[in-house]
Amino acid sequence: MFFRPTVEADLDLVLSCSIDEPVSWADPERYRSMLDNGGYRPAHTWIAQDADGRLLARAVWWAFPESDRPLALDCVWVAPEVPDRIALAARLLGAAHEAFRAAGWDELPEWHLFLAPGWRDDPAALAALEWRIEAAGRSGLKGRLERLRYEWTPELPVPEPSGRLVFRTEPDDEAFVEVFQRVAEGSLDDDTRRNLARLGADGEARETLAGYLRMPGERAWWLLAYTPEGGPAGFALPSANQGGPVVGYLGVVPELRGRGYADELLGEITRFHAARGAERIGADTDRDNRPMAACFDRAGYRNFGVRLVLTETAG
Numbered sequence: 001m002f003f004r005p006t007v008e009a010d011l012d013l014v015l016s017c018s019i020d021e022p023v024s025w026a027d028p029e030r031y032r033s034m035l036d037n038g039g040y041r042p043a044h045t046w047i048a049q050d051a052d053g054r055l056l057a058r059a060v061w062w063a064f065p066e067s068d069r070p071l072a073l074d075c076v077w078v079a080p081e082v083p084d085r086i087a088l089a090a091r092l093l094g095a096a097h098e099a100f101r102a103a104g105w106d107e108l109p110e111w112h113l114f115l116a117p118g119w120r121d122d123p124a125a126l127a128a129l130e131w132r133i134e135a136a137g138r139s140g141l142k143g144r145l146e147r148l149r150y151e152w153t154p155e156l157p158v159p160e161p162s163g164r165l166v167f168r169t170e171p172d173d174e175a176f177v178e179v180f181q182r183v184a185e186g187s188l189d190d191d192t193r194r195n196l197a198r199l200g201a202d203g204e205a206r207e208t209l210a211g212y213l214r215m216p217g218e219r220a221w222w223l224l225a226y227t228p229e230g231g232p233a234g235f236a237l238p239s240a241n242q243g244g245p246v247v248g249y250l251g252v253v254p255e256l257r258g259r260g261y262a263d264e265l266l267g268e269i270t271r272f273h274a275a276r277g278a279e280r281i282g283a284d285t286d287r288d289n290r291p292m293a294a295c296f297d298r299a300g301y302r303n304f305g306v307r308l309v310l311t312e313t314a315g
């Protein structure tokens with residue numbers, strides 16, 4: 001048995017597998033288009049082969065096009081004839097994880113599994129997840145987080161501005177670092193909490209800044225929010241990813257929470273994208289971030305799916 005990252009010449013072999021399980025999957029069309037835009041690379045696609053070169057398993061990681069660091073595991077396939085799928089998948093992921101650590105990446109990439117909202121009641125989805133979650137755990141991804149996926153499309157409402165908050169652009173990145181730091185306090189977002197524990201308040205805020213600067217959305221779209229009296233209330237960061245416009249990030253400073261300001265911030269972001277002709281606005285939030293999920297529900301955003309995230313550290 002061999003475990004290795006692929007090279008360009010392996011493309012036909014890499015594309016020679018398919019699944020019929022109700023879980024996200026890099027089919028040949030998706031794989032090729034992600035290869036073209038730099039999200040997927042041969043070096044971030046690992047395979048297991050038997051002594052005759054037959055493909056037994058495949059794992060595909062995604063990265064920002066300009067970075068060498070694999071950021072998220074997108075899909076894992078194991079040939080149906082393999083007797084112990086869990087063991088083989090765990091060994092394949094383990095081999096790749098070892099290489100990522102040797103390359104100096106301090107945290108293992110998360111595994112993102114995209115599911116339908118009713119996955120808990122779907123035996124086929126549960127079966128597809130069961131062996132993958134077990135293999136992930138054995139290879140070092142023991143944490144689990146459920147993110148709700150939302151979308152806005154043009155037939156949904158666009159709220160009128162209420163005037164309860166005033167929005168201003170702000171060219172100084174340090175102003176955003178400061179407000180990101182304030183908003184991280186008491187956040188129910190798992191990523192924010194883990195990054196706070198790992199990097200401290202200033203480090204977390206700067207990593208957040210760097211992450212949003214890397215996204216295809218424009219920096220000039222970012223807004224600071226103030227009360228009509230001029231006090232800082234939070235921020236609204238409409239953004240975009242490779243799939244198009246996204247809500248991005250919004251937050252209310254701790255002392256002003258519980259006044260419904262989240263609705264104003266989301267409303268501003270929805271207005272911003274809608275005015276530019278967006279056909280769709282995507283958004284994600286943790287299931288456990290109840291105030292944020294309730295805000296999307298109130299705004300009429302549709303919960304069309306779930307992203308199950310398997311992580312190295314539990315939140």
Ligand SMILES: CC(C)(COP(=O)(O)OP(=O)(O)OC[C@H]1O[C@@H](n2cnc3c(N)ncnc32)[C@H](O)[C@@H]1OP(=O)(O)O)[C@@H](O)C(=O)NCCC(=O)NCCS
Nearest residue numbers: 186187188189250251252257258259260261262285291292
């Ligand atoms: C999520 C967030 C924007 C909600 O803002 P908000 O304006 O306070 O939201 P609401 O006014 O609708 O709050 C609804 C309820 O949740 C409570 N609540 C809001 N945020 C809370 C938090 N972080 N922790 C505990 N309870 C919270 C409010 O007090 C209110 O309770 P009540 O109904 O008993 O009065 C805010 O908590 C925040 O900035 N969090 C950190 C950043 C974040 O998570 N952003 C979203 C990432 S996708």
